[in-house]
Amino acid sequence: MAALSFMHVRYAYPGMSQPALDGVTLDVEPGELVLVVGESGCGKSTLLRAALGLVPHFHGGELAGRVVVDGLDTRDHRPGELARHAGLVFQDPESQLVAQRVRHEVAFGLESIAHPPDTIAARAQEALMAAGASHLTERDTGTLSGGEGQRIAIASVLAMGQPLLLLDEPTSQLDPVAAEELLALVTRINRDRGVTVVLAEHRTGRLFAEADRVVVMDAGRIAFDGTPPAAARHLAGGGRWMLPPVAQAFAAAGREELPLTVRDARRMLGDVPPASQPPPEAHGTRPVVSVEKAHLRRGDTEALRGASAGFDPGTVTAVLGENGAGKSSLALAAARLIELDRGRVRGSTRAGYVSQNPSHHLLRETVEDEVAYGLERSGVAAPERAARTTAELDRFGLAAFAGRHPRDLSSGERQRLAVATVTVMRPELLLLDEPTRGMDGLRKLALGELATALASEGTAVALITHDIDFAAEAAQAVTTMAHGRVLADRAPRSGLAGGLFFAGQVALATGHVSVAEAAEALRAGTEATRV
Amino acid sequence: MMLVCSALLVAAVAVDNPILLGSIAACALALLLAGPGSKRAYLIFAGTSALLVFLINPFVSVQGLTPIWHGPHIPLLDTEITQEELAFGAGAALRIFASALAVAAFVRIADGDLVLNGVSRVAPRSAMIVALAARLLPTLERDAAGIALAARARGATASGRRSAADLVSPLVSLSLERSLGLAEAMEARGYGVGPRTREPGPPADGPERVVTAAGVGLCLLTSWLLVFGGGNYLYYDLLGDPVTAAAIGGSAAFAALTAIVIGAVRWPR
Numbered sequence: 004m005a006a007l008s009f010m011h012v013r014y015a016y017p018g019m020s021q022p023a024l025d026g027v028t029l030d031v032e033p034g035e036l037v038l039v040v041g042e043s044g045c046g047k048s049t050l051l052r053a054a055l056g057l058v059p060h061f062h063g064g065e066l067a068g069r070v071v072v073d074g075l076d077t078r079d080h081r082p083g084e085l086a087r088h089a090g091l092v093f094q095d096p097e098s099q100l101v102a103q104r105v106r107h108e109v110a111f112g113l114e115s116i117a118h119p120p121d122t123i124a125a126r127a128q129e130a131l132m133a134a135g136a137s138h139l140t141e142r143d144t145g146t147l148s149g150g151e152g153q154r155i156a157i158a159s160v161l162a163m164g165q166p167l168l169l170l171d172e173p174t175s176q177l178d179p180v181a182a183e184e185l186l187a188l189v190t191r192i193n194r195d196r197g198v199t200v201v202l203a204e205h206r207t208g209r210l211f212a213e214a215d216r217v218v219v220m221d222a223g224r225i226a227f228d229g230t231p232p233a234a235a236r237h238l239a240g241g242g243r244w245m246l247p248p249v250a251q252a253f254a255a256a257g258r259e260e261l262p263l264t265v266r267d268a269r270r271m272l273g274d275v276p277p278a279s280q281p282p283p284e285a286h287g288t289r290p291v292v293s294v295e296k297a298h299l300r301r302g303d304t305e306a307l308r309g310a311s312a313g314f315d316p317g318t319v320t321a322v323l324g325e326n327g328a329g330k331s332s333l334a335l336a337a338a339r340l341i342e343l344d345r346g347r348v349r350g351s352t353r354a355g356y357v358s359q360n361p362s363h364h365l366l367r368e369t370v371e372d373e374v375a376y377g378l379e380r381s382g383v384a385a386p387e388r389a390a391r392t393t394a395e396l397d398r399f400g401l402a403a404f405a406g407r408h409p410r411d412l413s414s415g416e417r418q419r420l421a422v423a424t425v426t427v428m429r430p431e432l433l434l435l436d437e438p439t440r441g442m443d444g445l446r447k448l449a450l451g452e453l454a455t456a457l458a459s460e461g462t463a464v465a466l467i468t469h470d471i472d473f474a475a476e477a478a479q480a481v482t483t484m485a486h487g488r489v490l491a492d493r494a495p496r497s498g499l500a501g502g503l504f505f506a507g508q509v510a511l512a513t514g515h516v517s518v519a520e521a522a523e524a525l526r527a528g529t530e531a532t533r534v
Numbered sequence: 535m536m537l538v539c540s541a542l543l544v545a546a547v548a549v550d551n552p553i554l555l556g557s558i559a560a561c562a563l564a565l566l567l568a569g570p571g572s573k574r575a576y577l578i579f580a581g582t583s584a585l586l587v588f589l590i591n592p593f594v595s596v597q598g599l600t601p602i603w604h605g606p607h608i609p610l611l612d613t614e615i616t617q618e619e620l621a622f623g624a625g626a627a628l629r630i631f632a633s634a635l636a637v638a639a640f641v642r643i644a645d646g647d648l649v650l651n652g653v654s655r656v657a658p659r660s661a662m663i664v665a666l667a668a669r670l671l672p673t674l675e676r677d678a679a680g681i682a683l684a685a686r687a688r689g690a691t692a693s694g695r696r697s698a699a700d701l702v703s704p705l706v707s708l709s710l711e712r713s714l715g716l717a718e719a720m721e722a723r724g725y726g727v728g729p730r731t732r733e734p735g736p737p738a739d740g741p742e743r744v745v746t747a748a749g750v751g752l753c754l755l756t757s758w759l760l761v762f763g764g765g766n767y768l769y770y771d772l773l774g775d776p777v778t779a780a781a782i783g784g785s786a787a788f789a790a791l792t793a794i795v796i797g798a799v800r801w802p803r
Contacts (some may be wrong), residue, residue, distance in 0.1 A: 061718055083727030091722045098715035107647040111734045115724035123733040145672045255580040356687040366704050377688035410707055
C-alpha cells in the first residue's frame with residue numbers, strides 16, 4: 004500500500020475559478036524521499052495541505068478525486084484524525100509554534116492525540132534529541148531563531164511518530180547554513196528511520212541528488228515525475244532555474260551530462276579552463292552614502308562595532324555575512340532609519356529601504372494607493388504622483404493588480420510591490436534586506452535583472468543577503484561582515500570564487516562566480532576539446 | 535498566577551472605595567513591573583485611558599452638591615464641576631488603571647502553556663483563542679515595530695495621529711493572517727479532535743505553593759469585600775468617608791499578599 008496516493012485530484016480554493024490542483028495523480032511509496040519543485044503558486048503547498056486534509060477541511064473549496072493517506076481517505080477523515088498518520092512542517096517557523104516553551108511545544112501534538120500522559124515527556128525529549136535540538140528544551144519559543152524553530156517543528160512531528168513527513172519549503176526563511184543543516188536532518192530521518200518524506204522546496208541544491216524522485220509541478224498539474232537525473236534532463240530544457248546551480252551551469256553550456264552535486268561537477272571538469280583572475284573592478288571614489296566607524300547597540304547585542312562601508316552609484320553591492328553579523332543594522336544606518344551610538348553617515352539622504360518582510364510595507368487598501376503613499380507623504384503634486392505611480396506599476400508588472408487589495412497578492416507579487424513602494428520615491432540608494440526569502444529561482448533571476456537595471460540608471464543598489472548564489476549572479480561588488488565589523492568593503496565580486504564560507508555551489512565546483520561565467524568557461528572547454 | 539491576576543481584576547471592577555482602588559492599582563502595577571519584558575506600551579495604554587476618564591467625567595456627569603468651579607455654557611457639556619464629580623472621575627480612573635494593569639500582568643507573567651492546558655480541558659475552542667493571544671502578542675509587537683519602520687522609510691511617522699491610524703489597519707490584517715496560520719498548524723497537529731491528555735508537570739515546589747496560597751488569599755479577600763460590602767463607597771450626592779476599617783485592612787491585605795507573590799516568584803530576566 005502506498006504511503007500517500009492522489010487519484011485524479013482537482014481542487015480550487017473558495018471563490019477561485021482557477022484550480023490549484025488540476026488532475027493530480029501521484030503515488031508515494033513507504034520510505035521514499037520525494038522532492039516537489041515548481042514555480043511559486045504552481046500548487047506545491049496545496050498538494051501538501053491536501054495530503055493532510057487541510058484542503059478542503061480547513062480552507063474550504065471543492066475537492067474532486069481522492070487523496071488517501073496511510074489507507075485513510077481525506078474526504079472522510081479530518082486533519083486532526085490524519086495527524087496520527089502524517090505530519091506537516093510549514094514555511095514560517097514563527098506562525099506554527101503554538102506553545103510558549105519548547106518542551107510543551109513538542110508535547111502539544113502528543114497531548115492532542117491523547118498519547119498516554121506518562122510517556123509524553125520521554126517521547127518529546129527523545130524527539131528533540133533526534134532533531135538535534137535537546138539543548139533547546141527549556142527555551143521560550145519566542146526566542147528561537149528561524150533554524151531552531153524549524154528544528155522544533157520537525158521534532159514536534161517526529162514525536163508523534165507519523166510514518167509520513169510533509170515539509171512545505173521548510174528552508175525558505177533560513178540562512179544557507181541553517182538550511183543545509185535542516186535538509187541534512189530531513190535526509191537522515193528518511194534514511195535512518197524509514198520515514199516517508201515529501202518535501203516542496205525552492206533550494207534544490209543538495210536535495211536534488213538525495214531524493215528518490217523529483218516531481219515537477221506546473222499550474223496545478225504534475226509536469227514530470229522521475230529520478231533526479233531524468234528530472235534534471237527534463238528541466239534543462241524549460242525549467243533550468245529549478246536545478247541546483249551547478250547543474251544550471253552545465254545545462255547552459257549545452258552539456259548532455261548534468262552533475263547534481265559539487266563532487267559530480269568536479270569529476271566531470273577535466274576539460275574546463277581555470278577561472279582567470281580579472282583585474283580588480285574599481286569602485287567609485289564618491290559613494291552615494293557611506294557609513295563611517297559606526298557603533299550601535301541593539302538590546303543586549305553590539306550590532307555594529309566600528310563598521311565602515313560605502314555604496315557606489317550605478318553599482319549593485321551585495322552585503323554578505325552570517326546571522327547577527329550586523330548587515331541589517333548597517334542597512335538601517337545607511338537609510339538613516341536608526342540613530343548610531345557613535346560614528347556617522349555621510350552622503351545622500353534619499354535612501355530607500357525594503358525590509359525582510361514585504362507584508363510590513365502593506366499599509367493601504369489598494370495596490371495603486373500603496374505605491375502612491377510615499378509620494379503623497381512627501382507632498383508630491385497629484386498629477387506627478389499619478390504618473391509616477393502608473394509608471395512604477397508598469398515597471399514591476401503590477402498594473403493588472405492596481406485596484407486589488409495588497410494582501411490579496413501572492414508572496415512574490417508582494418515582494419515586487421514592496422520594492423515598487425520604495426523605488427517610486429527615486430532613491431539614490433536602494434537597500435533590499437533579504438529580498439530572496441521564500442522566492443523561487445525564476446523570481447530571483449527577475450530580481451537580479453531589476454537590480455542591474457536600477458543600477459544602470461545610476462542608483463546604488465545594496466542587496467543585504469545570505470543567499471551567496473544570488474549574490475554571485477546579481478552583484479558587482481561585495482561587502483562582507485562579521486560580528487558587527489566590515490571585513491571587506493566593496494571588494495571585487497571575483498573574490499567570491501575563492502571564498503571559503505562566501506562561495507556558492509558554482510564557485511565551489513568550477514572556480515567561476517556565476518552560472519553564466521561557468522557556462523561560458525564550460526563551452527570554451529568543450530570547444531578546446533573538439534579542436 | 536492566574537488566581538492572583540484574576541482576583542485583582544475582579545476586585546478592581548467590583549469595589550468602589552478609592553483607598554481600596556488605589557491599593558489594587560498599586561498592587562497590579564508592582565506585579566507588572568516585577569515581571570520580565572517591556573511594559574511601556576501597557577503603562578501608556580493604562581495611563582492614557584485612566585487620564586481620559588478622569589478628565590471627561592466632570593463634564594458629562596451632572597451630580598454632586600459641592601460645586602467648585604463654574605465654566606461658560608457649552609451645549610451638551612456640564613461646565614459646573616463638583617467635588618463629587620472629580621472624586622468619582624478619580625475613582626473610575628483608578629479602576630480603569632488597575633483593571634488594565636491586572637490584565638497586562640496576566641499576559642506578561644502567566645505561563646501560557648499552563649493556561650492553555652487548563653482551559654482546554656473545559657473549553658477547547660476558548661483555549662485556542664487563549665493560545666493565539668498568548669503566542670501572537672510578542673509577534674504583534676515585532677510586527678508593529680516592522681510596520682512602523684517600513685512606514686518611516688516611506689516618509690511616514692508613527693507619532694502623527696493620522697500616521698498612527700494608518701499603521702493600525704495593516705497590523706490588524708497581519709495579525710489575522712498570522713492567527714489563521716497558527717490555527718491551521720494546531721489543527722494539523724491533531725488539536726480539537728477529541729479529549730486531550732496532559733503531560734504531568736513536576737510537583738509544585740515551595741515558591742509555587744506560596745504563590746497559589748497567596749492567590750487563594752486574594753480570591754477570599756475579594757469575595758469577602760463583595761459579600762460583606764467592605765468595598766462599598768458613596769460618591770454622590772455627597773462624598774462619604776473613605777477611611778473605614780475594611781478599606782484600611784483590605785488595602786493592607788492586598789499589599790501584603792501581592793508582596794508575598796512578588797517575593798516568592800523566580801522572575802526570569
